[in-house]
Amino acid sequence: MTRRAIELLLLVALGAVWGWAQESPAITFAGALVGALAWTFLDGVRARRVLRWLNKGEATRAPNLGGVWGELVERCRKVIKKLEKKAQSSDARLEDFLAAIQASPNGVVLLDSSGRIEWSNLTAANQLGFDPQRDLGQYVRNLVRNPAFTAYLAGGDFGHEIQIDGPGPRPSQPTKISMQVHPYGKKRKLMITRDVTAVLLAEAMRRDFVANVSHEIRTPLTVLSGFVETMQSIPLEEADRTRYLDLMSQQAHRMQTLVSDLLTLSRLEGSPAPGPGEWIDAEELLSHVVQEAKGLTHAISPTPHEIERMTGPDLWVSGARTELLSAMSNLMSNAVRYTPGGGRIRSGWRLRADGWVEFFVSDTGPGIAAEHIPRLTERFYRVDRSRSRETGGTGLGLAIVKHVAQRHGGHIEVQSVLGEGSTFAIALPPARVRERVNG
Ligand code: ADP
Secondary structure: OHHHHHHHHHHHHHHHHHHHHOOOHHHHHHHHHHHHHHHHHHHHHHHHHHHHHHHHOOOOOOOOOOHHHHHHHHHHHHHHHHHHHHHHHHHHHHHHHHHHHHHOOOEEEEEOOOOEEEEEOHHHHHHHOOOOOOOOOOEHHHHOOOHHHHHHHHHOOOOOOEEEEEEEEEOOEEEEEEEEEEEEOOOEEEEEEEEOHHHHHHHHHHHHHHHHHHHHHHHHHHHHHHHHHHHHHOOOOHHHHHHHHHHHHHHHHHHHHHHHHHHHHHHHHHOOOOOOOOEEEHHHHHHHHHHHHHHHHHHHOOOOOEEEEOOOOOEEEEOOHHHHHHHHHHHHHHHHHHOOOOOEEEEEEEEOOOOOEEEEEEEOOOOOOHHHHHHOOOOOOOOOHHHHHHOOOOOOHHHHHHHHHHHOOOEEEEEEEOOOEEEEEEEEOHHHEEEOOOO
């Protein structure tokens, strides 16, 4: 304050001295007045500089002033710096927060009071088919053109979620998106979206599976209870009784096989994959399943098949013995069951150039049309339904083979020519194979 007063006095005195030098009291007074005006002007210039700087609000470009203005500028500079720091840390927190929402597997869209997009993460944009940058500020109802969604937004009842079709990989394959709006703040809305395609698919598969199992069990059960009722109500000749009991036993056996295959599948799905611990003689597995197939062909076919065991490399394979045996014998029994009697079946191990090993079964059966091949390992998928039933098939054999192969790091391969025959193989990776050296 003193500095400003000294400046003012100095300028007034300077003006007065100049006026006094003119030897006129009036000019002396005028000189003092001009000095005072000059000081006011200079002070005004400083005030303007301060105001201009304050308007910009940048702490770094503070004007260099002395006296009370300098002090004022310094204090303001400190306050501005503090605010800048606070704003920076708020910005950083907001960035972190938005990055976290970006990383969310759920879609998040923020809508303003009139339903325009204020912010959206990439997940929501992909699920609903808009651009998270370009479409900011657009009305969401114009971007998501779905009658159910429009009615939901307009209805204002957000206590439940809705499901709509999202843009899928192809127009014929839309994804299913579940979404719910949560109102917040002043008429603002938070919209959460979720891709539920896989969940719905799994639910549909579970429903199909239950329906299939019920159907598979109901058929033999109906036959069985029909015979029971007949035997209870009508006195039967001994020959008829024996025939009925035989048929009943067949149906009971069919149910047993189905339940056993279902249990095998559920065990395969519910247990950890077998480690590489147990090394099994591949030839021993082969002779076991070949023996079994020879027994089966004599049991079901008037003219037995010619079953040939092919010689191959001398190998050990690692994995779960019971699982591998079950998968191999499923392939063998399919070959026997689907190839007409007298047909030729060959089976063995072969080592491929890439180090993988294959257990294969080829037959001279009816073959399988190409369109069926990708679906063969689906549960209850059958190409020849009646042949499968006649020969006691459950429709689960190849599903079991696929699971076993996958649990051992491998896969199932199918080659087939309609009318000529099929070759089924279980391919196992090099890590599961060891060639026997010196016996
Ligand atoms: P299933 O118990 O009915 O044999 P699988 O899962 O083992 O069930 O096989 C699925 C379907 O694949 C069979 O119903 C049959 O139509 C077809 N299939 C399997 N193996 C052969 C084969 N070697 N030759 C011709 N068709 C086969």
